[in-house]
Amino acid sequence: MSKGKKEPERTKRPTSYDVARRAGVSQAAVSRAFSKRGYVGAEARAKIEAAAKELGFRPNALARSLIDKRSRIVAVVIADMYYSFYVAILHQINGALRQAGYQTLLFSIPSSQDLDTIVDDVGDYRVDGIIMVSARLTTDVARMSEALGVPIVLMNRYADQPSVNFVVPDDHQGGRLVAEFMLAAGHHRFAYIAGIEGASTSRDRGDGFRAALPSSPQVKAGDFSYEGGFAATEALMRGPAPPDAIFCASDIMAWAAIDALRHEFGLRAGRDVSVIGYNDAAESRWRNYDLTTVVSSPDSMSHRAVEILSALLDREATPPVQERLRVHLKVRGSARVPSDYEAENVEMETGR
C-alpha cells in the first residue's frame, strides 16, 4: 500500500574497513586493536579507538566466529519450564553465561519428547556447547553430543549414561535430611510423593528418604505438577493409612499437598500433617505455603554448569564431569519442628 513512503532503511553498520580508512591505518590493525592479543602501537591504537567511537563500530561477532571457530553461543535447552524453579535456573544460567563471555540461544520446548526436533537448529548455528535442563530425558544425550560435535552439560538431572557431564543437587543427601528431620519430630507414618518415573531426581530423593527411615514410606506418583501432587495427596489421605508426614519430590507438589490438606480435609500443614518439599522456589516463601524445603540452589548449580562447560570448551577438563552439590534444609512452618533440633545442613528461616 504505502510503498511510496520512505521505508525504514536498515542502517548499515560500519566495518573494520570503514574504521581503518578513517583512522588512516590498515584493516588488520583495526582487527588487532579489537582482539586484545594483537600488537598495535600506542598512537595507532588511539586513532583507531577514536575512529571506532565516532563511527560506532563494534566487530561483527558472527564474522569472527567463522574464522576462529568459536561462536561463543551456547544453546540452553529447557523443557517443562512452567515451574518457577526452572525460571530461576534459566535466569541464572543466562547471567553466568554472559559473564563468561557467552550468549544464550534459547530452546524452550514443550517437553523433552521434542528434543529431536531442535537438534538441526542447534547445529546450524554452530553453538559451542549445550546446557540442558528438563524434567524428563528421553534422548540419548551422549549420541547427540557426538553428532553435533559439542559438549553437553546436564543440569539438575542426570542420565544413565556413563559419559555425560552433569551437575545435580545431592538428592540422596536431601532425602536423608528430610527423613532425619521428620523422625526427630516424632512422626511415624511417612509418605513420599514422587515425580515422574525415570527421573533421577525423583528416584534419588526417594531412595535417600527411604534409606534413613525405619520402615518403608508409602509412595505415590505426583508427576511434578500441581494437579498431580494434589491428587496424590488426596489418595494418600483417603487411603487406609493416612500419613502424618509427607515428603514431596518438588515444591510444586508440596504446595498442592498443603492446599489439598486445607481445602479437602480441613487440615493444616505444620500442625496436623508435616509437609516438606524440594527446591525452595519463590512461592515457598509465600504466606499461604511457608514451606519447609530442601534448598538446591539454582544459582550455584547454574554457575557450576557454566564453569564446567567453559572448562570443557577450553579443553581444561575431560568428560565426563559429574558433580553433586551439597543441599540443606530450610525450616519454615509447614512441618513440625523437633524441639532443640540442631543438625548440620539445617537452617531455620529467620524473621517473621
Next chain:
Amino acid sequence: MSKGKKEPERTKRPTSYDVARRAGVSQAAVSRAFSKRGYVGAEARAKIEAAAKELGFRPNALARSLIDKRSRIVAVVIADMYYSFYVAILHQINGALRQAGYQTLLFSIPSSQDLDTIVDDVGDYRVDGIIMVSARLTTDVARMSEALGVPIVLMNRYADQPSVNFVVPDDHQGGRLVAEFMLAAGHHRFAYIAGIEGASTSRDRGDGFRAALPSSPQVKAGDFSYEGGFAATEALMRGPAPPDAIFCASDIMAWAAIDALRHEFGLRAGRDVSVIGYNDAAESRWRNYDLTTVVSSPDSMSHRAVEILSALLDREATPPVQERLRVHLKVRGSARVPSDYEAENVEMETGR
C-alpha cells in the same frame, strides 16, 4: 594433569566443499541446492542430497548470515521474569520465532535498569530485531532501535514514545470489564491495587476500572509483587474504609490479596471480599486461589509480536505498528458472581 589422555577432539563439521567433492559437482551447486531458490538439475540435486546425508552436512547459518545480511536471530529481552506469566510469554515467543524461522538470543536481565548493559552484546551478534517484555521501561527504546539499526517490538507494555512498535492487551477494556462485573454483583467499596508507577499496564487498567465506576476507588501500589500485593491488601483492610471488592493489576498481587485476607483477617475471597486479577497465569487455577481474572492471552500476544516483527523485517510494514488485543474475563470463585450475568467477553470457568 591428564594432559596425556586423548582429548575430546572437536569433530569438524563438513562444509559445502566437502559435499561438492563427494557429489562431483561445484561448491556453488551445493549452495544452490540448499537455498531453495537456486536452479539445480534433478540428478545433480540427487547426488548432492545423498552426499550431504552421508556426511551429515548442514549449511553454516553464521556464514550465511554474513553474506545475506540476515542472521535470523532475534534478541528477546525480558526483565523481572519471576512472575510465571512472563515465563509463558517467553515460551510462546520462542516457539513462534522458531516457527517463523528465527532463533532466540536470550537476554534475561535482573531489571530493566540494566538494559543499557546489554546493547553491545545485542549489537555484536547482529540480531535482525528485538522483542522486549519487561515490567518497567526506563530506556529510550526508539533511540536504542536507531542505534542498533534494527526494529524493536514491545510486548505487554508500551512506551510513551510516538514511534515504537508494540502489542499489548487492551488494558482499558480489561479494567472496564472488571468494574462492570463488580458493579453487577452489587459491590460498593472498590479498591485498586496498582503495579508500579509509570507502567502503562498499571495505568491503563486502573483508568479503565475507574472510568466505569460511579465513584473513585481507593488506590494502593502493589509493586507487581507478592509482597507488595500483600502489604497493599493489609493497608486497605486496616484502613478507614475496607473495600468489598479489590481489583489487582496483576495475578500475582491478587494471589497475595487472597492470602492476606485469609491469613491476616480470616476472610474468604469470593464470599467476604471479591478479588479479581489480571493475566490468568497458571497459579490462578490452583485450588487455593481459584482466581477470577482478565485473560490477556500470552499466546496470541506472542504470536502477534512475532508476526509484527516479521513484517517489519520483510519491509511489509512500516513502523509504528501498535496493537491492542481484546481481552476477556474468566470467572472463577474469588469474586462474587452477579446472578444471571451475561455479558460479552465474560466466560465462566467450566468443570470443577
Next chain:
DNA sequence: CTGAAAGCGCTTACAG
C-alpha cells in the same frame, strides 16, 4: 610495530 594476503563457509550475479 604494521600492512598485504589468504582464508573461514557461505551466496550470488555472471558467463558459458
Next chain:
DNA sequence: CTGAAAGCGCTTACAG
C-alpha cells in the same frame, strides 16, 4: 542448468 569468481567482515600467520 552449471561452474568460476567475487565478496560478506573478520583473524592470523607472514614479511617487512
